[in-house]
Amino acid sequence: MSSILTNNGAMVALQTLKGINSGLAKTQDEISTGKTVATAKDNAAVWAISKVMEADVSGFKAISSSLATGGAAVGMAREGAEKITTLLTKMRDTIINAQSATADRGKLQNDLVDLRAQVSGTVKAAQVNGLNLLDGSTASVNFLSSIDRSAAGTTASNIAVSGQNLSIGGYVAKAALTGSAGASTVGDAAAFSLNAGAAASNLVIDNTAPLVAGDSISVKIGDKVASYTVSAEDAAATTPADIVAVGLKSAIENLGIAGLTVNYDQGTAGTLALTNAAGGPDLTVAAQFNNAGAGGLGALAGLNISTAAGATTALGRIESMLQTSINAAASFGAAGSRIEAQGEFLSKLTDSLKSGIGSLVDANMEEASARLQALQTQQQLGIQSLSIANKAPQNILSLFRG
Numbered sequence: 001m002s003s004i005l006t007n008n009g010a011m012v013a014l015q016t017l018k019g020i021n022s023g024l025a026k027t028q029d030e031i032s033t034g035k036t037v038a039t040a041k042d043n044a045a046v047w048a049i050s051k052v053m054e055a056d057v058s059g060f061k062a063i064s065s066s067l068a069t070g071g072a073a074v075g076m077a078r079e080g081a082e083k084i085t086t087l088l089t090k091m092r093d094t095i096i097n098a099q100s101a102t103a104d105r106g107k108l109q110n111d112l113v114d115l116r117a118q119v120s121g122t123v124k125a126a127q128v129n130g131l132n133l134l135d136g137s138t139a140s141v142n143f144l145s146s147i148d149r150s151a152a153g154t155t156a157s158n159i160a161v162s163g164q165n166l167s168i169g170g171y172v173a174k175a176a177l178t179g180s181a182g183a184s185t186v187g188d189a190a191a192f193s194l195n196a197g198a199a200a201s202n203l204v205i206d207n208t209a210p211l212v213a214g215d216s217i218s219v220k221i222g223d224k225v226a227s228y229t230v231s232a233e234d235a236a237a238t239t240p241a242d243i244v245a246v247g248l249k250s251a252i253e254n255l256g257i258a259g260l261t262v263n264y265d266q267g268t269a270g271t272l273a274l275t276n277a278a279g280g281p282d283l284t285v286a287a288q289f290n291n292a293g294a295g296g297l298g299a300l301a302g303l304n305i306s307t308a309a310g311a312t313t314a315l316g317r318i319e320s321m322l323q324t325s326i327n328a329a330a331s332f333g334a335a336g337s338r339i340e341a342q343g344e345f346l347s348k349l350t351d352s353l354k355s356g357i358g359s360l361v362d363a364n365m366e367e368a369s370a371r372l373q374a375l376q377t378q379q380q381l382g383i384q385s386l387s388i389a390n391k392a393p394q395n396i397l398s399l400f401r402g
Contacts, residue, residue, distance in 0.1 A: 004396055009389035017382035024375040030363040031372065037361040050361045052149075053353050059147050060350045064343055067159075069129070070143035071339045074161055074332050077133035080126030081329035084119050084134075084166055084297075088322045091115045095303075095318055098311035109306040112314075116300050120168050133332070136165030136295055145342045159342065161335045164296065164328035171298030172291050177217070178204040188289035188299075189316030194221070196259070197278030203248075203287055205241040205270035214292025217244060218320050219252060221260065221274075222283050225323045226251035230292075241270030248272060257283070288320030296324050 030036055040047045091112055098108045126134045131141065142158035177190040194201055205217065213235045218227035228247035234240050249262045249272055259277035276283055290298065299317045304310040 004393050007389060007392060009392055010386060013382065013386040013389045017379070017386055020375055020378045020382050024372070024379055027368055027372045027375055030368050031365070034363055034365070035361045036363045046360050050357050053357050053360075056147070056149065057350055057353045057357070060346050060353070063144055063146065064346050064350075066144050067339055067343045067346070070141075070159070070161070071336060071343065073128040073131045073133060073141075074336045074339060076126050076128050077164070078329055078332035078336055080122050080134050081164065081166065081325055081332055083122050085322065085325040085329055087115050087119050087122070088297075088318065088325055091300075091303075092318045092322060095305055095311060095314045098305035099315065101308070105306045105308075105311065109304060112303060112305055116168065116303070119166075119297065119300065123167050133161065133163045134165075134328070135167045136163065138163035143339065145339075146346070159335070159338055162331065164331065166297050166325055166328055167295030168297050168300050169295050170291075171294040171301050173289070173299075173302065177287050177289055178202075178206070189313055189320070190285075190287040191316040191319065192285050194260075194274055194276045194283040194285050196276045196280045196282055198276065200263070200273040200275040201285070202265070202268075203272045203274060203285065204268065205244055211235055211240045211244065212292055216290050216292075217248060218288050218290070218323070219248060220284075220286045220288075220319055220323050221252065221255065221257060222281075224255045224257060225320075225327070226255055239269055245270045245272050286316060286319035288317055290320075296328070297321050 029038065037043045037046045037050065094108050094111050094115070097103055098105050123134045124132075126132060131138065133141070140160055140162050142160050144156060145159045146157040148155050148157055173188045177188060190203065192201055203219065211230050211234070213230055213232040215235075216227055216229040218225055226248060228244055228251055230240060230244060234243045234247075237243055246264055249264050252260070252262050252272075252274075259280035260283070261275040261277070263273045263275075265271040265273050274285065288299070290296075299321060303314045303317065305314050
């Protein structure tokens with residue numbers, strides 16, 4: 001049935017053309033934006049997921065920047081500790097030269113003072129943006145390393161880096177250490193040989209010297225170091241030197257030195273008897289007392305090798321301080337490696353997230369190009385179809401021609 005009031009063919013052609021135009025507009029939008037899901041109305045679920053992932057990417061970029069700053073601070077501290085280790089090694093060589101009876105100890109003392117000033121300057125300069133991990137001002141610092149997302153929410157992960165104290169100052173000699181016959185023992189340092197198969201050698205902590213909380217004694221045996229720090233409870237005890245001796249015994253045993261036996265001599269207060277079994281290498285023992293509040297290299301301030309006695313004392317002290325700087329450099333090196341590895345991981349994780357976001361929302365440009373050409377052709381055919389349908393009512397006129 002033909003009607004001049006209702007053109008069904010034109011309505012169908014018009015609806016078809018509208019659908020084609022809608023698809024063409026969407027395809028053109030995909031091509032212009034490069035995304036199949038540009039807004040929430042395109043696909044609410046996919047859009048929401050992509051936005052969460054984009055937020056994580058942005059967060060990881062910020063964390064990477066923070067880690068870079070942290071890595072710089074730790075790297076500066078490591079380089080400072082390594083430089084100090086080099087300077088202490090030179091100081092040790094100078095002190096060794098001062099042991100000779102023919103040495104010009106006055107000139108060697110001047111060299112020692114210059115090297116000590118360089119150590120102090122290195123400690124002060126080893127800072128990044130006010131953060132100094134070498135001067136004892138920072139016990140520990142946390143560097144943000146990750147934001148972990150779970151169903152319960154997000155939590156922050158940190159890389160904790162312990163500060164080291166390689167400062168000079170605050171040192172007060174007040175505890176005496178003595179050793180077996182042949183030991184170099186002056187004031188608060190002791191050094192002696194622990195020959196394999198020889199009789200036990202003693203390390204004695206003077207029980208008459210007052211010990212306070214924070215005082216510590218370190219013992220270097222070979223290339224390993226054990227230490228014990230006096231607690232408030234230890235200092236309040238009747239014989240704190242005995243407690244320190246027992247604590248040192250445990251710390252030395254934990255070093256795991258083959259052939260070494262450590263016994264606490266209950267007959268003599270604060271005494272450890274060290275025995276080196278036969279058949280093994282000879283060992284050297286260097287003990288050092290550090291008072292509470294002193295910098296890790298505080299004893300450097302009191303070194304004076306202008307006399308034979310001073311040179312002997314200095315040799316006993318320098319070993320412990322050298323090990324302190326070596327341990328500090330190693331600690332910063334390990335922390336720096338961890339920060340660097342975390343930074344590399346975040347970079348790869350960020351790339352993975354970007355790839356995931358792309359697979360969710362990015363348009364397939366080859367497919368969009370082919371679809372655009374197809375829709376343009378359909379649009380032309382739709383326009384032609386609508387034109388034909390619009391001419392249909394004119395055909396009714398032929399029915400009324402005579």
